[in-house]
Amino acid sequence: MSGRILMLHTGGTIGMERSPQGYRPMTRFSAIVPQHMATLSGLPDYDLIELAPLIDSANLLPSHWARIARTLRTHWNQYDGFVILHGTDTLAWTASALSFMFQSADRPIILTGAQIPLLEPRSDALANLGTALILASSPANRGVTIFFGGVLLQGNRSTKSSSTDFQAFSSPNAAPLARAGISLPSQLPAPPTGPMPNTHIDTLDDHAVTVLTVYPGLCATQIEALTQAPALRGLILCSYGTGNLPDADPSLLQALARAVESGIVVVNRTQCAQGSVVHGTYATSSTLERIGIISASDMTLEAAFAKLHILLALHRDPQQVRVQFRIPLCGEMS
Numbered sequence: 001m002s003g004r005i006l007m008l009h010t011g012g013t014i015g016m017e018r019s020p021q022g023y024r025p026m027t028r029f030s031a032i033v034p035q036h037m038a039t040l041s042g043l044p045d046y047d048l049i050e051l052a053p054l055i056d057s058a059n060l061l062p063s064h065w066a067r068i069a070r071t072l073r074t075h076w077n078q079y080d081g082f083v084i085l086h087g088t089d090t091l092a093w094t095a096s097a098l099s100f101m102f103q104s105a106d107r108p109i110i111l112t113g114a115q116i117p118l119l120e121p122r123s124d125a126l127a128n129l130g131t132a133l134i135l136a137s138s139p140a141n142r143g144v145t146i147f148f149g150g151v152l153l154q155g156n157r158s159t160k161s162s163s164t165d166f167q168a169f170s171s172p173n174a175a176p177l178a179r180a181g182i183s184l185p186s187q188l189p190a191p192p193t194g195p196m197p198n199t200h201i202d203t204l205d206d207h208a209v210t211v212l213t214v215y216p217g218l219c220a221t222q223i224e225a226l227t228q229a230p231a232l233r234g235l236i237l238c239s240y241g242t243g244n245l246p247d248a249d250p251s252l253l254q255a256l257a258r259a260v261e262s263g264i265v266v267v268n269r270t271q272c273a274q275g276s277v278v279h280g281t282y283a284t285s286s287t288l289e290r291i292g293i294i295s296a297s298d299m300t301l302e303a304a305f306a307k308l309h310i311l312l313a314l315h316r317d318p319q320q321v322r323v324q325f326r327i328p329l330c331g332e333m334s
């Protein structure tokens, strides 16, 4: 192995420029990066490729994950590590998806980006990118992680928690893997690997999974409207606290039970940033298991959404998806 890194640029603030409408991806980024990187010594060798078209990651679709994964697979044996430049808005969603698609990765896939574009004053781009490259070249490192604002986080435990801080990401239910201060840790703890080989998924149905936040006043007709979408195969409920749904209105649970019976996999995830769903803690969640709703435990929304997408792409049978969803596949839940 040559210690060579592939940098895959997908878009995002790191490579954006100002326009009358606000920041947008610039086309000259791939030419500009090497000039800036050349000012730093001691970085590993890298090649840079772009995924066309470059996007603001607010426009990311699940099908983009399959494209990113295909690009990584195409170049897998030519490189020792991968750095993905990504918009911060959906970076944690992509990191989660890649963790399930590259469960047994024997080399690092590190996602990074910036809060301020590379060409703007006070940009955090070079600090994030330079350290991500160094971490990606460490032979002991492997698996899908996020390096941003001085911390290395497990990809499928992370979420964007600040739209303004340089430390934009956190992993509320898992300690950071490492902090980068003046020195870098020589031995990095790797995120857990999974039982499945790296999964070849050529396409993902963008409309297979939806998310519904529970709120005071939610009623059965809203659930029915959502679950009648023809392509829908998975629903993530963001419930209160330890997984509570309003149970005073029986028609709401009946609508969910009908969705489960129709073959939709319904997952219950807490809308709290930290903590876990524990069905049966309160009477308001005790019937959920009985009607076939499964717990997301302490997974982030991003990890639960990505896991459901990947499992639905792999299995036609909803029961098989339910069984697999409950199993921790690659450290995504405690």
Ligand code: ASP
Residues within 6 Å of the ligand: 011, 012, 013, 014, 055, 056, 057, 058, 086, 087, 088, 089, 090, 113, 114, 115
């Ligand atoms: N909207 C941008 C994006 O996600 C935000 C960023 O990169 O920080 O592409």
